[in-house]
Each structure stands twice: as structure tokens, then as C-alpha cells.
Amino acid sequence: MLILTFSFACYLFAIRKRPLLYVGLVLQIAYMISRAAELGRLPLVGPHDTLVFLTASIAAFAIPFGFALKDRNRFFNVVAILASVFTAFAMITRQHNSPLPPVLKTFWFECHVVLAFMSYALFGIAAILGGLYLKDQQNSIEGLEYRAVLVGYCLFTLSMIFGGIWAYLAWGTYWVWTPKELWTSILWAFYTFYVHVRLRQWWMGKPAAILGIAGFGVVMFTYLGVSLLMKSSHGF
Amino acid sequence: MKIIKQITDFFFSLSTTLWLLGLLLLLLFAGAFIMPGTQEFQEIHSIPLFDWLQTEPLKITWWLWGLTGILAILALNTIFCSIESIVRKRKVTQWLLLISPQIIHIGFLFMIFAHLLSAIGASQELAVVREGSLVKISANTLLKIEDININIDYYGYITGWAISVEYLSDGKTFKKDIIKPNNPSVHMGFNINVKDLRAYPVEAVLLQINKEPGALWALIGGVLFMAGIVTLIILKIKVER
The missing domain is CATH 1.20.120 (Four Helix Bundle (Hemerythrin (Met), subunit A))
Structure with missing residues (x-):
């Protein structure tokens, strides 16, 4: 959860320093990998894990689209706000840790x-x-x-x-x-x-x-x- | 003559597509609010959709009737527009760019056809069974539950199951099969799978016997739709480069 908190902070401060958006994304990927290792499956069930995956996907897809724009700062700022809001929601939702139905x-x-x-x-x-x-x-x-x-x-x-x-x-x-x-x-x-x-x-x-x-x-x-x-x- | 031209113009028009899609959206929106609060929809899968529609009151089914009508007109509109597009653009050099949207349309038509077949002939039945139980599948076919094997982990969660079944005709076994998670037993258009099960006090299974005549057509439609859309996107990227 600490990694997720750091990724939230990175997304939040990415409005000022854009490289933090990439750091936030890397941290979120690390968090998903740690969850996958802990659960022994892809962490894709329940609002917590799906919100994390959605946020990471938004941040990842934003990179190629952002670089195709002339004025990319505002675009990345909105992405950072959206990513931090979704990550905040992910942090307050319950993790689904029980085994998956077959x-x-x-x-x-x-x-x-x-x-x-x-x-x-x-x-x-x-x-x-x-x-x-x-x-x-x-x-x-x-x-x-x-x-x-x-x-x-x-x-x-x-x-x-x-x-x-x-x-x-x-x-x-x-x-x-x-x-x-x-x-x-x-x-x-x-x-x-x-x-x-x-x-x-x-x-x-x-x-x-x-x-x-x-x-x-x-x-x-x-x-x-x-x-x-x-x-x-x-x-x- | 004038009326025929008006009708053909209607079906050849992209405006018709847009209006129909708009109406389709409105009806789906209406259904999304009617369906969750209506008890009658619990029975919608038990008989073919068209049979169910005729037994239920119009005040809860009007949007489904509307959807059926709109989809029928949309299917015709799709066919007409695809033909018109091929005829109009037949001299273009990049024929893949011309044909890929039409492949998407054919895929869509297959999906509509699949839903039509299912609406006419799909059914679903449930049966609680134990080892040795017999379930009637069709007039001369019985399904016998030979063995129920449920895997439970240390914490009490069900981790898997294997239900051995036999198909009988005139008292003789002619086919054996094992039902596992995501591995149903398929026989003569029937798909038999496990909806629920319990291990105690006696091993028992809630079997679901589905008939889904549109499944294969839906799959073909899906594959065509994807083939068309992926080709279209790749070609558009190439053209822009």
C-alpha cells in the first residue's frame, strides 16, 4: 500500500514536475506486480485492483498521445489529476484478496x-x-x-x-x-x-x-x- | 416509382444509420432503467426471447420490441450502405481500405443473426443433481451423473470440480464426458455446465442446461468484426504515415 501512496503523491505533484507522472506509473506497475506475486494471479478483480490498472493504463496511454501534441503540458496536467483521483479512490477501496472462483x-x-x-x-x-x-x-x-x-x-x-x-x-x-x-x-x-x-x-x-x-x-x-x-x- | 426511390434513398443513407443508432441508444437507456426493477426479467433466459416477449406485458417489453425493429432496419441499412460503398469506390487502388469496413459490417450482421437465432431458439434449464441422478436432455437422450468430485482448499474455498457424466439412449451409454470449470459438456446443441455446487452434507450440483443456437454465428461475427477493424486501423496508420 505504501507504493500506491507514493504513486498517488507522484501523480499529484506531476502537475508541477511532469517526470513524476512517469515515476508514478512505474510505482503503480511495481505495485501491480507485487499484488500479482502475493495473490498468485493477475490482480484484476474488485474496484481496488481494477482502479489501479485503469490508472496505470491511462498514464501509459497518455505518453504517446501527449508527445503527439504541440502543447502537451495541459494534457499531462489533466492526466495527472485524473490519475491521482483514481489512485485516491483505489486507496480507499477494499482489496479483494480471497482466491478466485474457478x-x-x-x-x-x-x-x-x-x-x-x-x-x-x-x-x-x-x-x-x-x-x-x-x-x-x-x-x-x-x-x-x-x-x-x-x-x-x-x-x-x-x-x-x-x-x-x-x-x-x-x-x-x-x-x-x-x-x-x-x-x-x-x-x-x-x-x-x-x-x-x-x-x-x-x-x-x-x-x-x-x-x-x-x-x-x-x-x-x-x-x-x-x-x-x-x-x-x-x-x- | 417515387415511393420506391424514397425507400431506397432511406436505406442507402448514412443519416438513417445515425438516426437508428440514436434510437437504439435511447431504447437501451430505457431498458437499462426498466430491467433492474422488474421481477419478470428473472425469467428471461428460461425460454426463447421471442416466446418470453409474447408472454410478458408490453409496459415492460416495449423497449425490447423497439430494439428488435430498430436492429432489423439497421441490418438492412448496413447491407445497403455496404453495397453502395463498394460500388461507388470500386475503382480505388487500396481495395483493403475499401473492403475492411465492409468486413466489419458483415461481422455485425453475423452477430445480429446470432442474436436472432438465440431469440428464436435459446433456452435454459436448471437441475439439482447428485451422483446417479438422471436428467432428460431431449426426447430420447438422458444425462447420467456418474461422479461428483469437488476440490476444496485448506480455507474451505472451492478450487475446482470435475463432474463425470454419461449420455444414455435406450438405456445404453453412447458418450462419456467430464464437466470442469470453463469446460462444459456440449452435446447436440446443448451446453451443460455447473452453475453452483455444494460439498456438504451430500455432494450436489446445480446443473445448467443451455441451448444457444446463435453461439457459433456470434463467434464468426466477432472474428470478422475484429479482422475488419484491426485491418482498418493498421491501414489508416499507414496512410497517415
Whole structure:
């Protein structure tokens, strides 16, 4: 937990000194490795571990996107704030240390979760870029936002496919009518709408940027809101 | 003639896609708020979706009827737009760039088809069984539970299981199988897996017998969708470089 506290501090102070963002990321990776060694499995179950993984993914994906920007300071500052907020939430949530149920011990589950959170991170990056575009009105920023969404959409779709394969093997059906699945469909349909809408000239720029920001709201509700407020087959 | 043109223009249009996706989102949003608070949805998997829809009141199912209609129109719109795109851009040199979005669309159509098949023919039944229990799978097929083996660790957590089963027809065993976590027994379109189990006082298993006719089509659709989208992203990166 000490490593996580240090990574939180690094993210927080990365607003002043950007190299601390990289230090925070390295510390968080070290924390995940230590958790994996302690548990004997990938630490990807429950809000604590998934929030840590999401934060590390946001920080990691921010690096290539940040370096593609001319004015990268503000972008990295927002990333640092987001990373420190998520890390703070991770620190106050309970760790899931009990052994995994046998049905969760499979490659399909691990890939499903890893890809889902990597896509969430990319949607988060897209939302940050959308916010920066609304401030600066630079087309290159909105182009980057589109790329982040496109790669995130690809990973998210792959995550859904892996989830479907796993559900079929574990429970005999690739689709279950639960709030989590429904919100996952909403998320997928939302970004399907985004990638199609952007083919229209009128929707490029401000409307697409706003959609990218709204999309991350749907991501957050699908991830945290549904799990906290509704009964579902997914713990998180 | 004018009406036919209006209909074809409607199906060939990207605006139609956007409106349909917007409506789809609204219906999914509505369903996300109706479903969690409605008791009737607990039974949604027990019979095919279309059968279930006909037995339940419209005030809780209207969004699912709406989704079915929107998806049907969206499927037609996808086919029309893909054909139009191929015809319009057929002379482009980078044919992979032209074809990859259409592969994504074909993957989507396969997934819709999979859900349609499942909505017509999927079912789910539960059975509590012990060693020696017999479960009727189909008119002339019985499933016999030969052996239940549950692994429990030092702390009392279940770490695994192996349920030996036999398929019987006219009293004769014709197939043996073992059900393990993430390793169901599949026979004649039925997928038999363990939903729950207990070790004490007597070893007992809650078996789930699913029929999911859309599963293979969904997998094919997923693979095509991914192949298309990965190709598209790689090509877009190359073009930009």
C-alpha cells in the first residue's frame, strides 16, 4: 500500500514536475506486480485492483498521445489529476484478496478484463483531448481524440468478444440480460454512433469533442455506477 | 416509382444509420432503467426471447420490441450502405481500405443473426443433481451423473470440480464426458455446465442446461468484426504515415 501512496503523491505533484507522472506509473506497475506475486494471479478483480490498472493504463496511454501534441503540458496536467483521483479512490477501496472462483481462472476472463480497462483508459484519454479541443479549437487535437476512440473501440469490441466466449464456456450462453451487459451494449452503441457520426463533416470538431467527453461519462457509469447501484453478474 | 426511390434513398443513407443508432441508444437507456426493477426479467433466459416477449406485458417489453425493429432496419441499412460503398469506390487502388469496413459490417450482421437465432431458439434449464441422478436432455437422450468430485482448499474455498457424466439412449451409454470449470459438456446443441455446487452434507450440483443456437454465428461475427477493424486501423496508420 505504501507504493500506491507514493504513486498517488507522484501523480499529484506531476502537475508541477511532469517526470513524476512517469515515476508514478512505474510505482503503480511495481505495485501491480507485487499484488500479482502475493495473490498468485493477475490482480484484476474488485474496484481496488481494477482502479489501479485503469490508472496505470491511462498514464501509459497518455505518453504517446501527449508527445503527439504541440502543447502537451495541459494534457499531462489533466492526466495527472485524473490519475491521482483514481489512485485516491483505489486507496480507499477494499482489496479483494480471497482466491478466485474457478470459473474466473481462465485466459478468456483475463483478456476480457485487461482489454476492457485498456479501452476505458483510451476513452478517458479521448475525453481529455476532447476537453482540450473545446478550449484550443485545434483540429489536430480532435483528430487525436478520434484515434484514441477508434483504438479504444477496437479493444472494447475485442473485450466483449472474449467476454462472450468466456461466458459461453462458463455459463453456456454468450449473452446474459443483466444491467452490466446492457450498459456495456450502451457503451458499445455510443462509440459506434461516435465513429459513424464523425464521417459527417458537420459532426467533426466541437460536436465530436463533446461526444467524446460524454462517452467517458457512460464509461464511468458502466464501470462504477452499475456495479455499485445495480445487481449484476459482474463484480466490477 | 417515387415511393420506391424514397425507400431506397432511406436505406442507402448514412443519416438513417445515425438516426437508428440514436434510437437504439435511447431504447437501451430505457431498458437499462426498466430491467433492474422488474421481477419478470428473472425469467428471461428460461425460454426463447421471442416466446418470453409474447408472454410478458408490453409496459415492460416495449423497449425490447423497439430494439428488435430498430436492429432489423439497421441490418438492412448496413447491407445497403455496404453495397453502395463498394460500388461507388470500386475503382480505388487500396481495395483493403475499401473492403475492411465492409468486413466489419458483415461481422455485425453475423452477430445480429446470432442474436436472432438465440431469440428464436435459446433456452435454459436448471437441475439439482447428485451422483446417479438422471436428467432428460431431449426426447430420447438422458444425462447420467456418474461422479461428483469437488476440490476444496485448506480455507474451505472451492478450487475446482470435475463432474463425470454419461449420455444414455435406450438405456445404453453412447458418450462419456467430464464437466470442469470453463469446460462444459456440449452435446447436440446443448451446453451443460455447473452453475453452483455444494460439498456438504451430500455432494450436489446445480446443473445448467443451455441451448444457444446463435453461439457459433456470434463467434464468426466477432472474428470478422475484429479482422475488419484491426485491418482498418493498421491501414489508416499507414496512410497517415
